[in-house]
Amino acid sequence: MNQLGFPILSLITYLPLLGAFIIATLSGDEAKIACRARAIALGFSVLVLVLGVYVWTQFNTGIAGYQFVEAMPWLSGINVEYRMGVDGISLFLILLTLVLTPIAILSSNGIKTRARSFFAAMLLLETMTIGMFAATDFVLFYIFFEAVLLPMYLIIGVWGGERRIYAAVKFFVFTLAGSLFMLLALVWIWRHLGTTNIAVITHAAIPAHAQMWLFLAFLAAFGVKAAVWPLHTWLPDAYGEAPVPGTIMLAAVLSKMGAYGFLRFALPMLPNASYAAEPLMFTLGVVAVIYISYVALAQTDMKRMIAYSSVAHMGVIIIGLFTFTVEGIEGALFQMLSHGLVIAGLFICAGILTARGQGLTLKNLGGLASNMPVFAAALMFFTLANMGLPGTSGFIGEILVIVGALKVNFWVSLLGGAGMVLGVTYSLVLVRAVLFEKYARPELAGLKDLTGREYAMLLPLAVLVMWLGVYPSSFTHAFDAPINALVQAHSAALNPHMALAMVTAK
Amino acid sequence: MTELYALLPALVLGLGGMVLLTGGVLAKKSETTPAVTFGAVVLLAVAAVVNLLAPDTLIWNGLFKTSLFTRFADTLVYLGAIAALILSVDYNKREGIARFEYPILVLFAVIGMIAMISAADMLTLYLGFELQSLALYICAALARDNLRSTEAGLKYFVLGALASGLLVYGISLVYGFAGTTNFAALGEVFRSGTAGVGTIAGVVFVLVGIAFKISAAPFHMWAPDVYEGAPTSVTALFATAPKAAAMALFLSVMAGPFGHLTGQWSALIQILAVLSMVIGALAAIGQSNIKRLLAYSSISHMGYALMGLATGTVDGIQASLVYIAIYVVMSFGVFGCVVAMRRNGQSVEKISDLAGLASEHPGFAFAMAVFMWSMAGIPPLAGFFAKLYVFATAFNAGLDTLTIIGIVASVVSAFYYLRVIKVMYFDKGQPNFERVSAGAGFVMAVGAFATIVFVILPGPLMAVAGEAAKALMG
Secondary structure (H helix, E strand, C coil): CCCCCCCHHHHHHHHHHHHHHHHHCCCCCHHHHHHHHHHHHHHHHHHHHHHHHHHHHHCCCCCCCCEEEEEEEEEHHHCEEEEEEECHHHHHHHHHHHHHHHHHHHCCCCCCCCHHHHHHHHHHHHHHHHHHHHECEHHHHHHHHHHCHHHHHHHHHHHCCCCHHHHHHHHHHHHHHHHHHHHHHHHHHHHHHCCCEHHHHCCCCCCHHHHHHHHHHHHHHHHHHCCCCCCCCHHHHHHHHCCHHHHHHHHHHHHHHHHHHHHHHHHHHCHHHHHHCHHHHHHHHHHHHHHHHHHHHCCCEHHHHHHHHHHHHHHHHHHHHCCCCHHHHHHHHHHHHHHHHHHHHHHHHHHHHHHCCCCCEHHHCCCHHHHCHHHHHHHHHHHHHHHCCCCCHHHHHHHHHHHHHHHHCHHHHHHHHHHHHHHHHHHHHHHHHHHCCCCCCHHHHHCCCCCHHHHHHHHHHHHHHHHHHHCCHHHHHHHHHHHHHHHHHHHHHCHHHHHHHHHHHC | CHHHHHHHHHHHHHHHHHHHHHHHHHHCCCCHHHHHHHHHHHHHHHHHHHHHHCCCEEECCCCEEECHHHHHHHHHHHHHHHHHHHHHHHHHHHHCCCCCHHHHHHHHHHHHHHHHHHECEHHHHHHHHHHHHHHHHHHHCCCCCCHHHHHHHHHHHHHHHHHHHHHHHHHHHHHHHHCCCEHHHHHHHCCCCCCCHHHHHHHHHHHHHHHHHCCCCCCCCHHHHHHHHCCHHHHHHHHCHHHHHHHHHHHHHHHCCCHHHHHHHHHHHHHHHHHHHHHHHHHHHCCCEHHHHHHHHHHHHHHHHHHHHHHCCHHHHHHHHHHHHHHHHHHHHHHHHHHCCEECCEECCEHHHHCCHHHHCHHHHHHHHHHHHHHHCCCCCHHHHHHHHHHHHHHHCCCHHHHHHHHHHHHHHHHHHHHHHHHHHCCCCCCCCCCCCHHHHHHHHHHHHHHHHCCCCCHHHHHHHHHHHHHHHC
């Protein structure tokens, strides 16, 4: 079956589901259930994290294809198999999910009502997300991709803020509408290639005119999920209204699903269309970076400002992916991981203020650096990482993308890089408004600094951000094999175009 | 002997029904109703088992056939009828309509459905069609002191009679031009793949008559009113067993005697499918009554199921059968939920009555959410696979436009299913529902369980439906 001899990926995927099931059967009074449900959820999410790390230690970085492969007959009637596997691209996204779920669960002590359903939904979300990254059959991928909507819809709608219902419905309808185009693409692929095995369909030759339609379908599905400008409008509402743990999962993990979809399907499967769409995607990316940075600057709410910064960073990721250079794509992938960790840190900081009964309107905050020094340091650290300070993970991702872009197009590189400068402005505005100046309201002076639980959430994230920033090659060397293979296959598929592009670039 | 064996399920139901009727009349007390219902359920279960063991035959000079296809469709009918009877016990008692005739009428309706499904001749088809219709007209008006129920019964009767008229007129035209009513003989007559205008007119009338029964648009007008007016336990029956039977009949007539005329009727089926999907999706948006919403939902589901038939291929029939099977399970489950919507001794039917249900009855709300999501076609629930199969086969058969319309309609319909979940989970409210009866709880649990675990084991149903489709197409 695979090098371990047992289906470890399925185990990692479905253990949280078992946890959710156990939580659903709990009974007793409300407070006791909440306490037990959180403990069980935390236990299961840590357990699968350990298994995930074990997979990492057994992972062979020299192989470009899938490892820990599982295959079973499933929908035999239409020739679809149950297939799981990881490669260097999905490995770290799975690990990111595994790391962030326990942290999100830790951050959920504000959930008092219907705690049982909440923790079951969180574990369900973890199952769906990991399954999506580990699926190596398109139908299976689609199922997990869509199924993520179910727990997320409830998490936003039941435990969210004031405009939660609007946000939840908008989130659901936007993503569903996008995904159904992907369903069309899926049916087309199944009909014309006769299989939905991702390893096979990514190397199939697809006629150029069909590629364009497929690309548009993927753009609708993955563009909405990755919140590519102008398909991002659901995002500020969803991020702003979701409860903190939900926002962490949305911003850190779920937004990566779209970028992952581009990387897994659009780029390798549709080389001609991807190449033809390059100017479009660069434009969307650059607009996201510059325009959304300005929009972020205009926000008056901490959570929404972070949400818009997230859209701007997705722009960088999109630029990186469509450079079709090893640097650019590795940078984009690196940026996905880095952004996941950093944005989670920022939203946890916002959650810390919410947990102390504070609203997140910027003009009602201020001066917290003097009575919450550790909190201030943490917020400052994640903000700096968010704007890409050297030594943090954000720097590596952005510099790789800019280098990749420079190889293809000077202006994209320049304008994408300009976004970093704009990032500095809104980040500093955020930090100033929250931490410095004088207290906007007297009660802010009485806020206590971090508790042990909050240390437990922020420390691992900070350590990881530093690790990625200082020693990136412990991660990037796993990217090398699959991404080199992807870039080579890509340039082979459009040899004449590519040669021309090289000349122009020089 | 094989003749008897093939008829055994119908005989069990018919003779058993007579015995129950006699018993009920002699006892003459409404307390006998639970016992009679129990007897009817047992008879249905016995018939279902016997049916599964029955051999393939063609008896009575080609009037009545049994095959894997009929066994498949019969099983769905039994499932729907058993679930509806289980739901009726508690509901009918609380509504004061616990008449012992009801389970017996259901038994006779089921015999009619079996005759429809097993029909190998236009005359058997018509007999079965009428038998089930007559029994169901009475069921719709079961709450005879209730204005809406009598109205529903009357409406169903008048429009059903019109449908029967169209059907029998179509049969007469086909007989007049082809000279036979036997399915196999008709198949021979149309082997060339062409037919005269008169025959085609006959085929169209037959098609319209059956389209009435499955409430495919534009012949769907009766469905919302009848669904709303009939007692909920009866609506649960209408949404499952007769739909499955009529759909199976549709498949067996179109793919059987008229199988060679695919080129002539495929476009009509496509039109029915498109109209059903679109009207079902759009008209449901404005509904505030859950039963009307489900009526429109059922109309759109029939549209999806017809997509498979529109291809006229074995794969398409298979996809339609899978769709109907999943539809029946989702439907009886969801009606288990609707039956359980009771407050202060009265049944309530507004969607807004569900507000706050998730806090009060988490299990109930979860089951309802599962059905809504499944009907909307969200993976990993069974409804997604049902849609995936019909989309895949329709697309594969080159019906691209139909597939795209189906997908768009599916997004639109997701919106109103989602609204029900929104009301249950997000809105504040105190439904104060009464305790869910054991029967309703059982039906919703079974339905929800099947809907969820289908993803793990889709193989058997797919395989059986495939064999059934092959048995039908020969």
